[in-house]
Amino acid sequence: MKIGLDVLGGDYAPKSTILGAIEAQKSLSGDQRLVLFGDQEDTIKRIAEAGADPSLFDYVHAPEVISMHEHPTKAITQKPNSSIAKGFEHLKNGEIDSFSSAGNTGAMLVGAMFSVKTIPGVIRPAIATNVPKLKESFGILLDVGANADCKPEMLNQFALLGSLYAEYVYGIENPKVGLLNIGEEEEKGNALTISTYPLLKSNPKINFIGNAEGRDLFSDHADVYVCDGYTGNVVLKLAESFYVVTLKKGFKDDFFDRFNYEQYGGSPILGVNAPVIIGHGISSPLAIKNMVLLSKGMIESKFIDKMKTAFN
Structure with a gap:
């Protein structure tokens, strides 16, 4: 090797x-x-x-x-x-x-x-990152910057890429996949997420559990969160700021420590x-x-x- x-x-x-x-x-x-x-x-x-x-x-x-x-x-x-x-x-x-x-x-x-x-068969690659959960594990978020504008077919592929990454690299069995959205109802969202939902729902290669809101990101709601690169990058930069804020405030906590990018090393291009x-x-x-x-x-x-x- x-x-x-x-x-x-x-x-x-x-x-x-x-x-x-x-x-x-x-x-x-x-x-x-x-x-x-x-x-x-x-x-x-x-x-x-x-x-x-x-x-x-x-x-x-x-x-x-x-x-x-x-x-x-x-x-x-x-x-x-x-x-x-x-x-x-x-x-x-x-x-x-x-x-x-x-x-x-x-x-x-x-x-x-x-x-x-x-x-x-892959339309566009995606960049994935880790997001810590309140418990000791973490989820996968993608895309976080490779594709600012996406089509529904691309998000459907991101879901499969993220699911495979979670399963084979991190050993998460049958990972739950959520579509990052502004509401849990199937009809919620913008044109992209509304059009993506039925594709994910009918994809037999993933364990799709429906929409996921921003408040679900650090919970056990899903193992893989799918979104366009514009949204994902905004979320990533906000999440990274949590760790910086805790350091500046002198606040020590295991959960927030896991926002430290050093622990994950880097983001793969899937x-x-x-x-x-x-x-x-x-x-x-x-x-x-x-x-x-x-x-x-x-x-x-x-x-x-x-x-x-x-x-x-």
């Missing part, structure tokens, strides 16, 4: 990514290797300075950086030696089994769609032909470590094969 990681992606890279990679490596077995994409000489030097053994990692020299403010498509094309472009090149060629980065989200989406491409994970721009070493371990889990679960079978 070879797990690709962009060393240059993120606001605190390469220091944060390298320290996270070192910690993640400690949880890998002998046949599992971390492949680091970045300035090879600088990366090896920093690993040694941190007291780790550089020989425990593989390297791909990719010294160019795609910044957060660059146009994704142009940057991928014009910077072939960037860490993100090189990562997707190796992923496409099967030289690594997964690729993750805390860098430019748009570039990660473009790279995923134009290199490894979407699984046949619906493409290889595990691709996007990390938070401000990712700490702990977040990077957990992003690598999520990549490992997705590879081990053979999740990509499960999606291909479901959409065949």
Whole structure:
């Protein structure tokens, strides 16, 4: 197994990514290797300075950086030696089994769609995230930003993608799927949700339990919550602010601690032909470590094969 990681992606890279990679490596077995994409000489030097053994990692020299403010498509094309472009090149060629980065989200989406491409039958991939429940578990919310405007058929596919992810990566048996809406009644909502409801209701591949309101998101009402990317991103950013507010107020609570993005590492792009994970721009070493371990889990679960079978 070879797990690709962009060393240059993120606001605190390469220091944060390298320290996270070192910690993640400690949880890998002998046949599992971390492949680091970045300035090879600088990366090896920093690993040694941190007291780790550089020989425990593989390297791909990719010294160019795609910044957060660059146009994704142009940057991928014009910077072939960037860490993100090189990562997707190796992923496409099967030289690594997964690729993750805390860098430019748009570039990660473009790279995923134009290199490894979407699984046949998938209209558009979706970005998923974890939302904590009041109890110790958590739910899956998607889409959270890949598709601002959606069609009902897309949300129907998101429901299946989220259900497969919850079942095979997190071991949630027969996950309950809810459609995020403004009311629980079937006829409630806007044109998108009203048109989506009957598609989900008649989908035999998911356990659809009906509409879910915003107040249900952190309860046991459902395991997977489906929405368009515009709505999902607003919800995600609001949820992330809860943790920040509790820190500023000096309030310590286990539930709110689980809003900390570091615990989940990153958000997978579901619906493409290889595990691709996007990390938070401000990712700490702990977040990077957990992003690598999520990549490992997705590879081990053979999740990509499960999606291909479901959409065949």
